[in-house]
Amino acid sequence: MASKVRRGKSFCVVYLVSGKQKWETYKTESEADARISEIAEKKALGNFVPPSPRTASEFLVEYVDVYGTVKWRHSTYSSNTSLIRNYIDPLIGRWKLGDITTKKMDSYFTKLKSQPAVQHKGCNNPGLISDRNIYEINLLLSNAFSKAVDWEYIGKNPITRNACPDRVNTKRGIWTPETAKTALALCTDMNLLACMHLAISCSMRIGEITGLRWQFISFGDVENNYDNAKLQIDSQLQRIAKESFEILDRKKSQIRFVFPTLRDNTSTMLVLKALKTKSSERTLWVPPTTAAILYNIKSQQKALKSIFGDEYQDFDMVIAQSTGRPLEGGHISEVFSKLIADNCLPKVGFHSLRHLSTTVKLLISRGDVKSVQGDTGHSQAKMVTDTYAHILDHNRRTMAKKFEESFFNSSGLDESPQEVSAEQVIALFANYPESFEMLLKILGTNRQLIDRMCRNRMV
Numbered sequence: 001m002a003s004k005v006r007r008g009k010s011f012c013v014v015y016l017v018s019g020k021q022k023w024e025t026y027k028t029e030s031e032a033d034a035r036i037s038e039i040a041e042k043k044a045l046g047n048f049v050p051p052s053p054r055t056a057s058e059f060l061v062e063y064v065d066v067y068g069t070v071k072w073r074h075s076t077y078s079s080n081t082s083l084i085r086n087y088i089d090p091l092i093g094r095w096k097l098g099d100i101t102t103k104k105m106d107s108y109f110t111k112l113k114s115q116p117a118v119q120h121k122g123c124n125n126p127g128l129i130s131d132r133n134i135y136e137i138n139l140l141l142s143n144a145f146s147k148a149v150d151w152e153y154i155g156k157n158p159i160t161r162n163a164c165p166d167r168v169n170t171k172r173g174i175w176t177p178e179t180a181k182t183a184l185a186l187c188t189d190m191n192l193l194a195c196m197h198l199a200i201s202c203s204m205r206i207g208e209i210t211g212l213r214w215q216f217i218s219f220g221d222v223e224n225n226y227d228n229a230k231l232q233i234d235s236q237l238q239r240i241a242k243e244s245f246e247i248l249d250r251k252k253s254q255i256r257f258v259f260p261t262l263r264d265n266t267s268t269m270l271v272l273k274a275l276k277t278k279s280s281e282r283t284l285w286v287p288p289t290t291a292a293i294l295y296n297i298k299s300q301q302k303a304l305k306s307i308f309g310d311e312y313q314d315f316d317m318v319i320a321q322s323t324g325r326p327l328e329g330g331h332i333s334e335v336f337s338k339l340i341a342d343n344c345l346p347k348v349g350f351h352s353l354r355h356l357s358t359t360v361k362l363l364i365s366r367g368d369v370k371s372v373q374g375d376t377g378h379s380q381a382k383m384v385t386d387t388y389a390h391i392l393d394h395n396r397r398t399m400a401k402k403f404e405e406s407f408f409n410s411s412g413l414d415e416s417p418q419e420v421s422a423e424q425v426i427a428l429f430a431n432y433p434e435s436f437e438m439l440l441k442i443l444g445t446n447r448q449l450i451d452r453m454c455r456n457r458m459v
Helices: 029-045 056-071 076-092 102-112 131-150 177-186 190-202 207-212 242-246 249-254 288-311 327-342 352-364 369-376 379-389 391-410 422-431 433-442 447-458
Strands: 002-008 010-017 020-026 230-233 235-239 256-258 268-274 280-283
Touching: 002 029, 010 029, 056 076, 056 131, 076 102, 076 131, 076 235, 076 242, 102 379, 177 190, 177 327, 177 352, 190 288, 190 327, 190 352, 207 235, 207 327, 230 422, 235 242, 256 391, 268 327, 352 369
Parallel strands: none
Antiparallel strands: 002 010, 010 020, 230 280, 235 268, 256 268
């Protein structure tokens, strides 16, 4: 059992761990008494864990090495280790793991809100750390301390969401179909035009577009307006840190291809990576208009190969520079922004074209979420319904209006035929002359129908 010992103005809680005395110091007697009660209760339940002598920094090194290198992808590894290096180690790295409490962590997150963001190259005034970064730090530490509980370093996870700002997803602007068609008509850059078409008609992400290779495209029946043209998405283009590539050697199987670097002193590398989830690997049917643009690009690349010869670096990329090397998503976004600025179009990000695509497909399919999910590559249908609930609500509003018209605004649910005056019939044919022509054709070829109508009228 634990005992209490007074030392000057402090109070110590003493108990045995593996035959050795463990001392914990508290400022007040009430805190010491509460700790003794906690130890007794947890020992009775069999889940007492003595505080670890490790510092937070030492624990996080172990956490990254044991857990992060196994579970994280390259981009996640880079971002999480950057958060630890810039915002966690400098502030709480020296804290003893066993001394970290929920109150201390709440104070830490409160302090983070007034911390300046780390200045990166090309950014002179980064301002304060963003709410999004604080949210990501909270998520990272919550998972890390959960592992500390599993590894029996601490008794409970001290992280809560109380002191952390909510993650607010900024609502992206989105073009109307008319604006998108105007932009397509104004675009003269063939690579950008193809990217826009693939985002709009095939709901593809920018990394999927720039990582698309010719071996995964079938033009179908070219002579018959590219009937049955389709493509397969199996990888994405991404720039990753060389450091993460070397450390995550277990995950090199995710890397389909490494593009040769132009300079040896760079810290990053361009790769073709496996997609994040299996559901993202999908086959898409390509509309003829989009297929024709891709066919045109393939013809242009063939001409470039004949001009440059061996100097052309043929990586089989659909979206490529004149030398054959891939074009990155950042470049496509820059050219897209220039198209918007030059033509005074509403400002949107390139990714909004994918949202436009999903919106249009939900509307024309009347809310067929599963079919749309097959195109977008979302891992769950719920992700589509959560993100695009406003589109499905549009159909429900329409249904409510139709119900109002058919139920409340009707004269009743009596399905018996109503008397129609000759004036109403004449007015109907005047407004819809095509229906009158159709009726004449039907009556002219069906004498029995005319006789039956006459008999019914006489009765």
